[in-house]
């Protein structure tokens with residue numbers, strides 16, 4: 238009983254901290270509007286689910302947790318944001334909002350660790366330091382947020398054929414061409430429709 | 434409408450359909466039941482929420498196939514985010530992307546279910562004819578040497594050198610091409626999933642399968658379910674198309690899978706009279722550990738698991754205190770996206786490991802859920818499903834022990850380093866580093882796991898206060914509403930459940946037939 242109570246209190250404390258951080262982060266973050274966070278590395282992803290801010294944040298998180306330099310393709314070559322956007326379009330509203338919450342959690346993590354800015358405004362080294370700190374957390378909420386985002390990014394980055402030569406993966410056994418599902422085709426058509 | 438599989442475009446003009454038996458779900462549970470009933474001459478329709486993906490629509494691409502076959506596109510988790518829920522939303526259900534390990538229900542489980550939960554007529558003598566028939570029908574046989582990839586070979590050798598008892602995994606395949614794409618769907622039709630076994634057989638005997646058809650709500654008259662409202666799904670958007678039809682049937686059977694059957698019944702409001710509905714949920718939480726080897730393992734080719742270690746299958750205690758065990762150990766097969774997702778590493782370290790993908794390989798432990806610490810399927814306020822499974826104290830001990838044994842196994846196999854699939858990037862260079870396990874977080878999200886073996890939620894038993902269906906698979910309080918999948922298991926089936934599910938469907942078929950006699 239005591240243990241359960243303690244755990245609840247800890248969780249509650251975590252929730253309050255994250256909520257407080259979110260509020261503070263919002264105040265700071267809203268002073269700046271996102272531009273292309275990584276100009277010159279290919280066109281900015283064109284998203285249907287993610288807001289521009291979320292897409293930019295995802296790229297920042299990806300840059301902080303994925304390997305970089307040769308032989309690794311860039312996030313944009315591996316279409317990380319684009320593919321996650323597509324996957325989430327076909328999930329239910331709950332999964333989408335959970336992912337969005339997780340993103341917000343990571344965005345505001347720096348405030349818990351003594352930085353006075355949100356994740357996407359930190360220098361790369363600081364972003365990496367925040368992710369390292371998060372790894373030591375005992376909060377289930379922080380674990381859920383960081384695991385959720387990290388796992389999704391890794392899944393689509395290494396699931397993309399652009400990374401396969403770097404990892405010596407020979408791809409589909411029969412070397413079949415891609416057979417796009419109706420959903421994949423539909424996503425593309427929606428994207429085209431959304432083009433100005 | 435002729436017997437066969439009918440998809441969205443074929444069902445556009447359907448408004449009402451009448452049949453003898455309506456089965457919700459086309460996986461191992463539903464398809465096997467459909468086959469059994471159709472063979473006895475009953476008119477059967479199987480409703481399947483997802484699409485139909487025959488080999489010509491498969492491409493062995495990890496992400497593409499995950500999108501086509503996996504429910505929630507493989508992104509669903511338990512409420513604490515720590516456990517990825519793997520299940521199928523497609524004709525054939527999870528069997529289309531399962532590994533095809535095919536075990537009979539262990540005797541000690543059948544005894545436990547009988548003695549502790551009051552399950553009747555599901556003992557070895559009752560199930561044996563079903564097991565015998567199914568093993569013949571779906572070509573279950575022990576994995577021969579030719580199906581051992583380097584990882585499986587090492588795993589077998591190491592288990593033998595450690596003195597850990599193991600066995601060749603019984604598996605359902607013919608003419609395997611060793612592609613290693615079991616989890617992406619078998620384009621060779623070698624894996625004996627439901628789309629190449631029970632569904633065609635059921636169709637040959639007159640059954641109809643309506644794909645893209647999501648069962649929504651049942652209407653009742655007294656103790657009888659009368660009519661089912663069905664949403665026709667729009668395949669391209671994965672949303673209801675707005676078009677609906679109804680099915681009237683003499684008997685309705687829920688076979689929507691361990692993650693969905695209890696949720697479906699909760700949505701019908703049955704939770705008020707059946708307090709056990711959704712409770713006693715099991716999922717074989719599965720810890721994973723990865724190692725880096727000198728040699729190529731190429732774990733992603735050939736079949737996933739040819740050798741299993743059952744040394745620790747049953748939990749051992751010393752004077753009432755947990756000592757070890759409570760899980761089955763196996764080699765793990767995993768393509769690069771999912772593997773990277775479950776590695777705890779970041780940045781350069783992640784790159785270093787992934788760059789050695791051919792030498793990177795791991796193991797998995799399928800934990801037999803602790804009966805006193807099971808999870809629960811709940812209905813969210815918006816009607817959606819929540820899988821709630823906080824790990825109890827004993828569960829955490831078992832999980833930690835399973836990780837320790839996997840590390841021991843990987844080093845015995847010759848791994849240079851090892852990491853645990855989890856939140857913390859603990860690096861193990863040898864068995865000397867095992868003390869780190871003291872700091873391993875085993876609570877929600879500490880370990881990253883996958884759960885493809887859901888069970889429970891519609892527990893079988895006599896008492897409506899403690900269970901949901903009787904030993905005849907009939908929902909307590911209803912004359913013509915049955916459940917036929919792993920959700921009726923009182924506790925986890927310990928081993929991979931598909932063969933148990935199919936055998937239980939044979940039993941369910943007998944009881945459904947009785948209602949017509």
Ligand SMILES: Cc1cc2nc3c(=O)[nH]c(=O)nc-3n(C[C@H](O)[C@H](O)[C@H](O)COP(=O)(O)OP(=O)(O)OC[C@H]3O[C@@H](n4cnc5c(N)ncnc54)[C@H](O)[C@@H]3O)c2cc1C
Pocket residue numbers: 457458459460461462463480481482483519520521522523524525526527528530531532533534535536616646647648649688689690691693697885886887918919920928929930931932934
């Ligand atoms: C990756 C993976 C590997 C596995 N490997 C093995 C293995 O090697 N050996 C083993 O024994 N088991 C394995 N399993 C587990 C096994 O595949 C499942 O336990 C089994 O196939 C479940 O069968 P089922 O009929 O109970 O449910 P499911 O296969 O989940 O079928 C239920 C069906 O019902 C449909 N449905 C749900 N709700 C509705 C609704 N409202 N209306 C209409 N349709 C609905 C779903 O779309 C689904 O197709 C594996 C599972 C996965 C995911």
